[in-house]
Amino acid sequence: MTSPGRTVRIASGQGFWGDWLEAPVRQVEGGPIDYLMMDYLAEVTMSIMQKQRSRDPSRGYATDFIPLMERILPTVVERGIRITANAGGVNPRACADAVIAVARRLGLAGRIRVGIVTGDDILDRLDELMDGGHALANMDTGAPLTTVRGSVLSANAYLGAASIVEALRQGAEIVITGRVTDTGLTLGPMMHEFGWAPDDWDRLAAGTVAGHIIECGAQCSGGNCLVDWKGIPHLEDPGYPIVEARADGTFGVTKHAGTGGRISVPSITEQLVYEMGDPQHYITPDVVADFTTIQLEQAGPDRVRVKGVRGRPATAFLKVSVAYFYGYKAVGTLVYAWPEALEKARAADRILRERLARLGLAFEEVLTEFVGADATHGPLAGPPNADLPEVQLRIGVRARERAPVERFTREIAPLILNGPPSVTGFAGGRPKVEEIVAYWPALIAKSEIRARVEVVEA
Amino acid sequence: MGLKGRGAFKRSPGTKGTRRSAVPPVRRSVQLRFLAHARSGDKGDTANVGLIALRPAFYPLLEREVTAARVAEHFRGMLTGGVERFELPNLRALNFLLHGALGGGGTLSLKTDAQGKVFSTALLRMEIPVPADLDV
Numbered sequence: 001m002t003s004p005g006r007t008v009r010i011a012s013g014q015g016f017w018g019d020w021l022e023a024p025v026r027q028v029e030g031g032p033i034d035y036l037m038m039d040y041l042a043e044v045t046m047s048i049m050q051k052q053r054s055r056d057p058s059r060g061y062a063t064d065f066i067p068l069m070e071r072i073l074p075t076v077v078e079r080g081i082r083i084t085a086n087a088g089g090v091n092p093r094a095c096a097d098a099v100i101a102v103a104r105r106l107g108l109a110g111r112i113r114v115g116i117v118t119g120d121d122i123l124d125r126l127d128e129l130m131d132g133g134h135a136l137a138n139m140d141t142g143a144p145l146t147t148v149r150g151s152v153l154s155a156n157a158y159l160g161a162a163s164i165v166e167a168l169r170q171g172a173e174i175v176i177t178g179r180v181t182d183t184g185l186t187l188g189p190m191m192h193e194f195g196w197a198p199d200d201w202d203r204l205a206a207g208t209v210a211g212h213i214i215e216c217g218a219q220c221s222g223g224n225c226l227v228d229w230k231g232i233p234h235l236e237d238p239g240y241p242i243v244e245a246r247a248d249g250t251f252g253v254t255k256h257a258g259t260g261g262r263i264s265v266p267s268i269t270e271q272l273v274y275e276m277g278d279p280q281h282y283i284t285p286d287v288v289a290d291f292t293t294i295q296l297e298q299a300g301p302d303r304v305r306v307k308g309v310r311g312r313p314a315t316a317f318l319k320v321s322v323a324y325f326y327g328y329k330a331v332g333t334l335v336y337a338w339p340e341a342l343e344k345a346r347a348a349d350r351i352l353r354e355r356l357a358r359l360g361l362a363f364e365e366v367l368t369e370f371v372g373a374d375a376t377h378g379p380l381a382g383p384p385n386a387d388l389p390e391v392q393l394r395i396g397v398r399a400r401e402r403a404p405v406e407r408f409t410r411e412i413a414p415l416i417l418n419g420p421p422s423v424t425g426f427a428g429g430r431p432k433v434e435e436i437v438a439y440w441p442a443l444i445a446k447s448e449i450r451a452r453v454e455v456v457e458a
Numbered sequence: 459m460g461l462k463g464r465g466a467f468k469r470s471p472g473t474k475g476t477r478r479s480a481v482p483p484v485r486r487s488v489q490l491r492f493l494a495h496a497r498s499g500d501k502g503d504t505a506n507v508g509l510i511a512l513r514p515a516f517y518p519l520l521e522r523e524v525t526a527a528r529v530a531e532h533f534r535g536m537l538t539g540g541v542e543r544f545e546l547p548n549l550r551a552l553n554f555l556l557h558g559a560l561g562g563g564g565t566l567s568l569k570t571d572a573q574g575k576v577f578s579t580a581l582l583r584m585e586i587p588v589p590a591d592l593d594v
Contacts, residue, residue, distance in 0.1 A: 273508020274498075375571070
């Protein structure tokens with residue numbers, strides 16, 4: 001248990017898989033931290049990992065996690081930093097084995113314990129659950145999962161912070177999970193350090209808010225910030241955020257000294273409203289947080305204090321992310337140059353659509369955008385500049401079958417020689433046909449899901 | 459910096475402190491860009507836009523003038539669904555849910571902005587009436 005004034009520092013090392021590779025290293029080396037949290041799982045990442053595991057049982061986790069461990073494990077062990085990461089994907093055990101192999105190779109055997117959290121994966125139980133009356137209906141459309149059952153690729157319940165707390169309680173320094181809520185990766189350490197009870201709703205809500213603030217990395221510390229963006233210093237070396245958590249549920253958000261970016265009330269507020277639904281009901285497995293109770297104040301340069309957060313009891317459900325195969329899409333682009341750049345691009349679009357129609361190709365959707373004129377704000381951009389130096393014709397198609405999409409990808413290049421003039425920007429080659437894996441959000445009763453925690457020593 | 463904008467309403471002598479004359483105070487139109495900042499994201503085929511007052515004093519104005527109906531009108535033709543509004547007075551922010559904004563959203567969408575990341579600035583183009591003497 002900690003003394004009342006103690007601060008626990010939880011650093012965000014990664015906002016998504018694909019985020020800046022230097023960030024977690026800078027967090028570990030740039031100053032004192034107690035925890036490093038990292039998010040590796042977007043909505044449909046699990047389906048990619050299931051496919052990998054079906055081909056090779058030793059795969060199915062975020063392989064990027066391993067080279068990172070090679071870089072930071074000695075420092076992490078020396079400084080007593082703990083790590084929470086959902087890098088386990090659909091194979092947390094294999095991820096843990098790989099981390100342990102790295103630890104032994106670096107001479108750290110016996111000095112690291114890895115916690116493995118599972119129980120989120122319900123792919124093999126889907127039919128049993130549906131037969132038992134759990135429709136796993138789509139939260140947006142209400143359709144039962146049976147309508148896409150044959151195309152399902154992965155199904156995972158979002159576990160909350162409790163399993164992370166249990167792994168830490170059992171002595172794990174590195175906690176590797178499958179699907180958990182991003183906020184749980186931050187809330188778990190706070191619950192563990194301060195001994196918060198599972199029904200301490202206000203404090204759990206505060207930890208959830210802290211998790212939401214830092215779960216997108218630098219998007220709260222100067223990245224993607226509209227206020228005085230030109231004045232935000234040294235974004236070439238952005239400081240990723242650090243929560244300074246306290247037992248009473250208040251916390252600060254800051255970053256290491258000497259890093260770029262900016263932590264301000266505006267930057268934190270922008271992150272608070274990001275991907276926000278009903279702010280009074282921010283629902284997680286652990287608590288329902290009320291974002292209309294958050295009080296922010298600037299507490300010195302690059303430090304914002306957060307207090308006043310209230311929460312209500314958690315629901316009896318867990319969110320489930322199901323990924324299913326939907327179909328195919330492709331996007332082709334060509335650049336048309338001045339003069340009359342937009343007219344040329346529009347003519348090319350008409351010609352291309354006419355060719356596709358004459359081939360009898362059926363698409364679920366064909367979408368044309370003119371990048372440089374209307375691709376971001378559509379009609380709100382008003383009439384385009386008559387003298388555009390160039391414009392990019394961007395045309396995308398989607399279909400359930402592969403064949404029409406494949407043929408579409410071969411209709412872009414010919415326009416260079418047999419279409420309107422002044423066309424360029426094709427060095428990338430033929431566009432690729434992409435498989436669409438779609439996301440099916442559903443709910444499942446908590447009583448159906450049992451998280452498991454195992455701790456293994458390196 | 460002048461406190462009165464264009465078209466300021468001048469009181470005639472003798473009316474100081476009494477009720478206003480029958481002519482309403484002159485108002486002008488200002489883009490939200492000068493009153494607020496914003497951040498947008500996605501939830502499936504819905505884009506959310508958080509609109510945050512640039513100064514605390516602007517929040518009551520935003521709360522009064524940036525209604526769900528006006529936002530729906532602003533985005534007319536760009537959404538297949540409706541607009542919901544939530545208030546966060548503690549953060550001096552409004553949160554708008556724009557349903558059917560993202561061409562199916564996620565991996566289905568063919569849009570450049572499939573994840574709604576620049577719906578924020580699209581909303582900041584919207585104009586609202588403000589008191590003529592508002593210091594922006």
